[in-house]
Amino acid sequence: MNQNYIIPNEWSIVEEGFDTTKVKSSESLFSIGNGAMGQRANFEEDYSGDTFQGSYIAGVYYPDKTRVGWWKNGYPEYFAKVLNAPNWIGIHITINGETLDLATCKKVTNFRRELNMKEGWLARSFQATLPTGMEVKVNTKRFLSLELEEVGAIEYTVTPVNEYATIEFSPYLDVAIINEDSNWDDKFWEIVSTSFDEKQAFIHTHTLKTEFHVCTFMESKVFIDSQKVYQVPVKKISNSKIAFTYKVEVAPTEKATLHKFAGYTADRNYRKEELVIAAQKTLEKAVNMGFNDLLELQKQAWLKIWNMADIIIEGDVKAQQGIRFNIFQLNQTYLGTDPQLNIGPKGFTGEKYGGSTYWDTEAYCIPFYMATKDQQVARNLLEYRYHHLDKAIENAEKLGFKNGAALYPMVTMNGEECHNEWEITFEEIHRNGAISFAIYNYYRYTGDYSYIPEKGLEVLIGIARFWQQRVNFSTAKNKYVILGVTGPNEYENNVNNNWYTNYIAKWCIEYALESIEKVKTEYASDYERIMAKTNLSEAEMLHMKDVVKNMYFPFSEKHQVYLQQDGFLDKELITVADLDVSQRPINQKWSWDRILRSPYIKQADVLQGFYFFEDHFTDEELERHFDFYEPFTVHESSLSPCVHSVQAAKLNRMEQAYTFYLRTSRLDLDDYNKEVEEGLHITSMAGTWMSIVEGFGGMRVEDNILSFEPKIPKQWQGYSFKVNFRGQILKVSVDQYDTKFELEGSKELEILVNNKTVIVSPNNLITV
Template identity: 30%
Template sequence: MDKLDAAPALSPAPTARTVSPAPPAADVDPWRIVRHSTDPADFAQDESLFALANGALGVRGGLEEAPGGSQGSFLAGAWERTPIEYHERFPGFAAHTDTRIPVADAIGIHLRLGDTPVRLAEGEWLDFARELDLRAGCYRRTLRWRSPAGEKIEIRAERLVSLDEPGLLAIRYSVHSLDYTGAITLESSIDTARDAIEQGADPRIGVRVDGGFHTEQSDADETSAWLIQRTTHSGVRVACMQRHRLDAALHCRYGGHGANGVVQIHEGALAPGGSVTLEKYVAYAWTTPHDEDTDAALLARADQALLRAQAQAFSGLLQAQQRALASLWERTDLQIEGDPRVEQSLRFNLFHVFQSSGRDGHSSAAAKGLTGEGYEGHYFWDAEAFMLPALVNAAPELARGMLAYRYRTLDRARAHAREMNHARGALYAWRTISGDECSAYFPSGSAQYHINAAVAWAVRLYVDASGDRDFLREQGAEMLIETARVWLDVGHFNPRRGGAFCIHSVTGPDEYSALVDNNHYTNRMAQKHLRDAAATARWLAAEHPQDWAALAARLALDEQEIVAWSLAADAMYLPVDPALGIFPQDDAFLDKPRLRAVTASEGKRPLLLELHPLTIYRHQVCKQADALLALMLAGNDVDRSAKRRNFDYYEGVTLHDSTLSASTFSVLATEVGRHDKAYAYFLDTLRVDLDDLHGNAAHGVHMAAMAGSWLALTWGFGGLRVVDGLPSLAPTLPAGWTSYRFGLRWHAAQLRVEVERNGVRYTLADGGPLRFRHHGTVHTLAPGGSIALPLQPQPARLPRPLKAVIFDLDGVIADTAVVHHAAWKQLAEEIGVAFDDATGERMKGVDRRGSLDILLERATRAYDEEEKHALAERKNAYYREQIAQFGPQHLLPGAQAAIASARAAGMKIALASASRNAPLLLDRLGIAGLFDYVVDAGRIARSKPDPEIFLDAARGLGVAPHDCLGVEDAAAGVDSILAAGMAAVAVGDSPALAHADVLLPNVAAFDIAQYTT
């Protein structure tokens, strides 16, 4: 999910922009984020980046002297309820929306030098820096400023939102005189003027709030200042109180009411070289909706928090903050050798996910966390599918808190299921705060039943990773069971599909296809959900019979229903398209035409803001490819070649309008060997907010994208999955890195994973023993133990005895790839279609017509069949012109010897080439007589990666496929060999070939003896 902001209202407008260039990589501190921009256009984004939070309270990183229109403070528990107005309302439509709204903001410290207010925009900014210290969880800011009168001061401000005290904000604010002599005044305020942003044309930002906060009471004196706010409809009350610690140079002159709240005024004097320092402590206390707590009780809670803070002083709070973060950094154990910017970005992203996630079971992780107003502060399925997996091995207590929130709102999910006409079970809302559905557009809201499966998946992941069976017994089992029941209501055993269990009229994560039948993501995740629910019910009955009896009686659950879950899971409809070899995203997706390019009206805007939804729904286009997400989350039983086919196909139809998309593509690209793409997608999710890639970081950072960068590291490059309850890893090393390291908390053990060029070292830093998988093989580490393993798995043992070898032509026997590339490039230039190396790589191993389809994906117009035939023939003519000049000298070194050695060893020899010109080329090369059988594209209906060409070669030789060895240089060809049930030898150094049984640098290294003895 992503959003765009209205133009922020900013107070400062410095006379000159002084943006320092990014420091060299060698100078990057991976523990600090530093920005120097003084351009007001950057301030709203910086407020998001430097926001601080603790799961309950979030404070954007505005300037104390001039907070501006985009500054805000938020409480996870402070929201308003507004009716949703429909011209036409039908049963079950969402009745109201919950909106998190800004609370009183207390960062304000306004300055006066003598009698003159300090207005930063009217002076000169000599030097400015914002810094986020990730170790300490502290935001620091320095500004050297010259007044219009020529006086120079330096302002230093430090800020933290306590991770130990839920509602506590602390600021240490110092003003140092460079050449100013005279009086100084610091006006410390609590401001209630900030309202929620009004919604404009973009529904992702702003709200139409009916009501909001109003101030019920307020007061101030020289000791403290406070006020109490109350929402109009939701019944939430918030108390905000402030106290101070003053250095000897300051005294409080006044406490009372200000223009929009309360203020305390402190005075002192400055001389050149002198400083004054004010420590400001702010505490919030709040109620749940319509709670009976008295105002006095709220104020007493806030006051006690402030007294504790004053006793520690800012330095003590800072030390406590660093201790609170130490556990996170010890568990993540992160290090990247080769790119300090990447390490810095990963730490920054995880820090934001950590600090904005709920801790008390009353809140979760919102799409924008507590850093801004995007998406009204709602919780989506992203929390369970992205944020929780990033935290579960680093801060499992936060993962538990997010699930506790779901359990707390289970009754609201039951009520929502009844609204949706389900007689039993529970259906979690797509977007919510209170637990009620808040989306007014049901086709992409309530229709997203997959939210149930995401919650269930997260329950299983948390229990597997933490070993917290008590949670499963006390809360998780009931959540799994109640949410599983809905699948049998929305799905059915379809006699028209051979009795397969089909699920109709739902919307998957890809919101560009709505109300579809058999959405692959939904079906696959529902299958896992049903199996987990049945297994959990049986576990509870066996291990905790009394708890099970009570739960089953309360839910009216019997064995027949549990059996039905297993039957539905086993019969789940997950078809494979026979022509493409991929999972259709839904029943109708592949039948639709592809969407032609659309020019956005401004910046990077999602397609849904450019076109009517029905226009999008009628086309084959993805906001994010949910079929790939299903393979990432629940695809352990899908082989890598199938995942690669799906990756290649859906990459061509996905716009990545969602910031969730890049991380999924990165993880899958690593798994299927598309390593360059994996890294490019990793960078996209890594820098979404730091580089404002979607143009909307001003409204809060993208929590799921930030979490996705951690998943791209651990699940992608680290290959982490959960297989049969054990952590399973298959690490790879990105080309630009020397090494990397990350930590993994599993049950009570801490596993360190260190990846280098020469292998992987696993070390049990704490706890144990621990069982884990490395490339599928189970290993056990004793406490303190360490083991070094190869980066790639040992080659699989090949079938014995082999009877035949089937060679590819292009890139194995002769290097005709450059000729194909040149011919396609010439054709592309003639018809005005972009052609690059990546497109050429996709064509490797693909027949002429399939390659033409790849080329025409970028065409600006459609071509009919006659035109396509003519284009293919034109390309072939260019190719034949060049190969007519070929001779034996064009054989790759060692190719003829490799073929001859296989024949000398008694092997039958075949050629399987996607080129229709294979016979001609063999004649030109002078080796036609070495082959017993030749298959080219003219003899087959389906090109590689389909196995047909290799199966046909085996039939032609009269040899069973499992007795054959295939030799290929393209990933599609290796896929074809493996899908045929043959052993595969790959020739080349591309990481995309790593899934072959044997990887050779070139065909000259081919030694048939090692496969036959």
């Protein structure tokens, strides 16, 4: 059974009733972020129950030494970790001398938590009976400011119900923090200095090894029924903690409120010695604005994001909540303002996958950011990889490749490979293909070719060289083969001739050669510079052409499908429908040995290839491959259901497409894979956007023209979305009868709708 406690709501994620078994799941689901930092939805007050504390700062990481019982040449020395950062949200609260802690209260009623996605804030309310019988009502609200990205703000209100109360608020900063996923229980942070005055507190820390410097800061204000209370707090300083205590006396129904402003300044933005001064200035700005004005700016900033990124679904609240949750979390994780940053698979919601960059960015996220933001955001993501090209060449050299061959890492913070599983590090080399595909996809969508001569071609050449060296010629087959790989389907390790890997390798070389010719003809000075830099020879290019011409692809004449890899038909082909439901998910129920021998697919490699290169195959071929592989796919990769949704829609299988859409959009909300407490699946959320825009909307770019084949599930009355295509914003609205197009721009836009040309002019509604 999937979890089912999140209440359907178009604009909010809502939980009602306090259940200690759901605390860690909710900490993930109600996470907040602003692109520069983020945090799990931990309680501000003490909580002695089971919890996973987590606050994270973008770009701050630690190289945790790889934990394996053996070592291989070329093996990464460390697994990078996004660091659990100093805790600034904490507020220790006592009421008549008794600590407020939901785990020890006699009774907790009217518990409600809301993540308001429209306005970008998290709220919680409850009534609690303390062990002494004292009853209080509590209301909290907090957000991470988009306007002042180093600042978070908390409003915490306690109202006594049945007697007078002495309430002590003790907001604190705590740097004695460890990572849940530390390999060796290393200490990651060290204090440089601690400082404070009458109102403000600062702890300057640095990370060991990576030497990131961070100042964690806070300032608070206290109110009784909206009237500010002026008092100098009592200060308590320990080795790792600063707490300020404010004491107020309140009568029943009077509200005691604390406003806490806190956050981080980091040396990614300031000189180390200026961190505390920068924190003082940031605090001054935030406190002068006040909680309510900062919240108003937050609402306006989110309104602007939603104005472009929102997808409206009519008649299906669960589907609407799902897509907005996905869009909201993507924007909380990455806003595209800092080209040094990228998108971690868990974002700021947990520590699994180390918060690093995977191929998910290129394969799934770039289309979302291209269409919902300015193209510069997508270009920043491409440039991120360009800046890591030297490291990619170094990574390849460690594995024995030479002459400028580039192997991009599966997992990285700074361009170095830091994944600690051999079958991923050495074998899951298909990731290289996604980097090249993203360059092609960016040009196809934006029409901006300039990136390729300026930077992209060097990346394409490095990747093509890798594939040229990674193949070997099989005399038995009289073809080039690729041995010993793991494809996107990680339930197959160390296989030969994974179809997706072979296909994308061939395509990468082809695209590099084609780009070399175009740059040579149209950008002569760039061509000369790149050829001098890369020393690419005619002999190498001739060999590349030979590889392209003679690449081997496993194929079944009987089934008329490309085989996932050599030997796939040797498996016992029992479909998922015939698998006992008690055995799911198999990655939590079966041994790895059993999984590897089974026909079950975590994520269908062949269909991933058909998704990228849809125009290389006929609809009949897609249908044949979909019907062959879908029955064996368990979708235990978060990246799987969205591709199947897009393809089911393409094949007019709307019920199937809708089911896959719900699965991808509510993967975390309904906890399909029974792991949401570890954090959310951020990068696959971009796939949810694809399943509507590319799946139901049928959006493609064909010969420089935006094309649509709109379809609609029977469960919906209508849906609409916007895309920014080459500087013009097109709104598409689909219902059960027709499709409407509206254009915000200055000139006409030619589009294709169901293969017919339609001219959309600015501010003029077109109905098809």
